[in-house]
Amino acid sequence: MAENDREKYEKQQRERPKQHQERQPGREDEMIPPPVYIREDYRGSGKLRNRVALVTGGDSGIGRSVAVHFAREGADVAIAYLEEQGDAEETRELVEKESRTCLLLSGDVGREAFCREAVGATVDRFGRLDLLVNHAGEQHVRSEFRRISSEQMEKTFRTNFFAYFYTVKAALEHLGEGSAIINTTSITAYRGSDHLVDYSATKGAIVAFTRSLAKALAPAGIRVNGVAPGPIWTPLIPASFPAEAVETFGKSTLMGRAGQPAEVGPCYVFLASEDASYMTGQVLHPNGGDFIST
Secondary structure (H helix, E strand, O other): OOHHHHHHHHHHHHHOOOOOOOOOOOOHHHOOOOOOOOOOOOOOOOOOOOOEEEEEOOOOHHHHHHHHHHHHOOOEEEEEEOOOHHHHHHHHHHHHHOOOOEEEEEOOOOOHHHHHHHHHHHHHHHOOOOEEEEOOOOOOOOOOHHHOOHHHHHHHHHHHHHHHHHHHHHHOOOOOOOOEEEEEOOOHHHHOOOOOHHHHHHHHHHHHHHHHHHHHHHHHOOEEEEEOOOOEOOOOOOOOOOHHHHHHOOOOOOOOOOEOHHHOHHHHHHHHOHHHOOOOOOEEOOOOOHHHHO
């Protein structure tokens, strides 16, 4: 990382004010300061030239970073999102600045019908599908386990896990040898979280899903890997936590700050490209040393 990037991220941590958003998904354009989605000095080298990717939750945060990084590496991108139209439009503009095409797909990934529609629309628009990034998710803080309702548990699993299953199932009709699937899990799958029990459970399920799917799809030449981010500054944070917690979010890591989406997006580029041709069933951990600091 360039010195000026590190200094910028550390300055953001110091100057981040208390803030909270009342709705999920959160809105990137309401965050102070805004997340950094790509480094100024990141240079694409055609690693994903002429590939087509579908990124769920691609409108903001890590999903936006993935979309823009993929575009800079030469891919066209479809992004699925719930209803954050402003964020999605901005992501499309950013992708188009990279001289690539971005297709916007609005709907609830917790519905199997929409997952099928998103895959179908992507193939209709671009004529193929090479890369699937399952990233959309939600989380709801509950200080006591007994406060997690059955309805919340089901909704969290539907968005965070069932959607991955639905989208992969629909995408397999179009993916083939050399394709890649990348699933977003979380550090909470490994260290747990007493205030995000249902969310952590979905992320643990994604780890097992990734490993099992890698075994199932290896004969077809399809690689399946995952990324387990630690505390990253995305709209999900102010939309989930109280203002005081948002102000100090990420300070407990060994690096003393929250990560930026720009520091996670390259993990997806690596796993999507031929650089990771001998990797499947694996998970990358961009977490600032958070796991070993707790």
